Amino acid sequence: MFPRYMTPLDAQKITEHVQRQRAFFTDVLAARPVPGDVRLRDTELGGIPALEVTIRQTRPRGTTLWLHGGAFVAGSPRNALAPAANVARVSGTRVLSVDYRLAPEHPHPAAVDDALAAYRAVLDEVPVGELAVAGESAGGTLTLALLVAARDAGLPLPRAAVVFSPASDLTMAGRSFRTKAEVDPVVSVEALQAAFQAYLGETDATRPLVSPLFADLAGLPPTLIQCGSHEVLLDDSTRLAARLAAADVAVALEVTAGMSHVFQARGPELPQAAEALRSAGRFVRHHLGG
Template sequence: MSWQSALACWVLRRWTRPETAKPRIDVARARAMASERVWSPKVPAGWHLVQRYGPHDAPLCGEWLTPEQPSGITILYLHGGGYYFCSPATHRGIVFPLARRSGARTFSLDYRLAPEHPFPAALYDALAAYRTLLADGVLPERLVIAGDSAGGGLALATLLALRDAGDPLPAGAVAFSPWTDLAATGASITTNEGRDPMFHGSAFAPAGKLYAGETDIRHPYVSPLYGRFEGLPPLLIQIGDTEVLLDDSTRVAEKARVAGVRVELNILPKMPHVFQMFAPFVPEANRALEQAARFVRRVTALQAAETS
């Protein structure tokens, strides 16, 4: 564990974790804190950032990060934030380095948030964005869906929905600390209580209900852990071993492997939730993002070769 990671965990334990101990979710406070603390990296040299937040930009409402020398690879990125806060702007710290390392033009989706827009709004927005990308000429074998936390769960739910609808599937998916069981039944919710520097385990069940609304919390498109994984493309999952959401990753990986899906599960010691967000400060984040970028390049190259 690097000193940079230790410092990040100390800050999270001091400033972020106490917020998750409160008995009620304060949506407005969470959104205000996310917007106030957002650190926005510079657009990488040789890349262009285009923001599309107008009323007529849907279903591709969000941000494009595009290289001057295109690689032919596209990433559809779904940000985290419990489905009720954060945005493409708050997640540039993870999107920019992932795009730069992979060489992929990346679209970060500004999907609708709960509680104003509970399930299935976020899923419908992700599906619409994916289908629009394909309609605009993006080849599915050159496309990867990625996301963190709630966005990682949304990425997996999007795969399930696409498969069930008979849509062409992307080359693969990347999930950073994905939230896959909104019913909060994983043992790590309890066993990692106190070890997780960012969250109390008790915070997740109320947040899950906020997003699910009237829908069964175990619906596979809400909690992809409860879905069938047959026929899905390769998955890369990264998670810290002290996270209360550890079992959200390990159980999905196990089910997917049993279903015949190629899964790379990387459990990193003493890393906080979505530690990739701390690049370039934390060396473990840099290494994890480089691994994710290699995965993106590899699966798109393999799928393109198989298709041709």
């Protein structure tokens, strides 16, 4: 599954990494205060728990279905709130963040199934012309898998997709896993490998709904990919952009120099994040007709 230089991790090592990643989300990220302009409401979509994120004193125009990050094994709409809230603010949309099931308790395809069930429910209440889908990190991967699954199911597709630092190839074949390992301050290659093994279970990593890089991408909506140049997943974004372009999908790739994984979560406090978010907001508003 992985390149020859990577040895598969044993069950104990996978468990240790998963526990550390979950602790980071629950003990560190969850401790961050919710910005005062953010309004949260628990809801559900097709039986899947979700969190509605809106910005106070604004009237949302359109809806963004959001899939949070956490390497498939950690995170929730609340403790991975920052990217979703930032996108709600810059896009002017209502964000619906899906609380999909996590591995290893629920390996693939549970998360994709939950995302698709939530998407079907959103289509029942939101005109497709007012709908975007988006996500960061593993949520970016699931966003792309959702689009492929929805297309194959004959469902209407949203007007736009935005993905921050997606993992598009879970075989970890990108050269940046080696060339960027020393400069990536956020993502450990071993931790990511452990998460991928937990998510995959017995599933082949080259299956289209696991690694979107290997999917037929024809017919997908206009897609914006953002990443930083200092992340091991850099090649997962650049290779994905090339595959989307080859499939005649309107794709924009924005690589911000010196930035790390999902730097957009830092929002206005970081100029590069603020500019990336403004670009993402413009992209969504343009394709939703705003």
